[in-house]
Every structure is written in C-alpha cells, then in structure tokens.
Amino acid sequence: QVQLVESGGGLVQAGGSLRLSCAASGLTFSTYAMGWFRQTPGKEREFVAALSWTGAGTSYADSVKGRFTVSRDSAKITGYLQMNSLKPEDTAVYYCAAGKTWGDDREKWYDYWGQGTQVTVSS
Numbered sequence: 514q515v516q517l518v519e520s521g522g523g524l525v526q527a528g529g530s531l532r533l534s535c536a537a538s539g540l541t542f543s544t545y546a547m548g549w550f551r552q553t554p555g556k557e558r559e560f561v562a563a564l565s566w567t568g569a570g571t572s573y574a575d576s577v578k579g580r581f582t583v584s585r586d587s588a589k590i591t592g593y594l595q596m597n598s599l600k601p602e603d604t605a606v607y608y609c610a611a612g613k614t615w616g617d618d619r620e621k622w623y624d625y626w627g628q629g630t631q632v633t634v635s636s
C-alpha cells in the first residue's frame with residue numbers, strides 16, 4: 514500500500530521558516546518525481562514545487578521562487594520543502610505527491626497523494 518505522509522506544518526510568523534517533510538512507503542520513491550501543491554478554502558489546489566526522480570530537475574511556482582527549496586534525502590525515501598521568508602498568502606494545506614511524469618506541473622500527472630499538512634502564516 515502506497516503512503517505519502519506529510520509533516521512539519523504549523524503556525525509561523527511572517528518572515529519565518531518551516532520545513533515540510535514527505536515520508537514515502539510502498540513505492541520506490543526514487544523512481545518518482547515529487548511534487549508539492551497547496552490549497553486554501555474555496556480555491557483549487559495549486560502547484561508549488563517539484564523535483565525530478567534524478568534530483569537534477571526542479572520546478573517552482575513564480576510565487577515561491579527564491580523562497581522555497583524542494584529536495585529529497587540521499588536514501589530518496591523522504592522529500593522536503595524548505596520554506597523561507599514566509600508570507601501570509603502562503604497559508605494553505607500543503608500536499609506532497611508522487612508521479613512518473615516530469616515536465617508538466619499539473620496535478621493530473623501525479624498518481625499518489627498525501628493527506629496534507631496545514632501551514633498558517635500570521636502577519
């Protein structure tokens with residue numbers, strides 16, 4: 514059974530940092546691209562960042578470029594989203610996802626999803 518479990522969310526002041534983790538089991542995570550998405554109430558889920566299965570390719574939404582960094586540990590079991598200089602508009606539920614397609618950031622290309630972790634940034 515495939516599971517992706519996010520952790521690391523919480524409440525932080527504007528300008529602060531958080532690191533989200535995504536622990537994968539039941540799949541060979543190293544052969545999947547990893548994506549991060551976020552969603553706020555009443556809005557569609559939006560792309561945040563992605564990392565190719567080799568780790569050589571990254572992709573970021575314009576709104577987070579220069580502030581967020583996506584990575585994976587050397588064992589390629591756990592993925593991370595380092596979020597710096599957080600803004601109130603970053604408040605959302607953040608989801609990690611795994612998929613076999615690289616180069617298209619749309620969520621339809623991701624096969625497996627975590628349950629999400631809440632990030633709240635206060636002003």
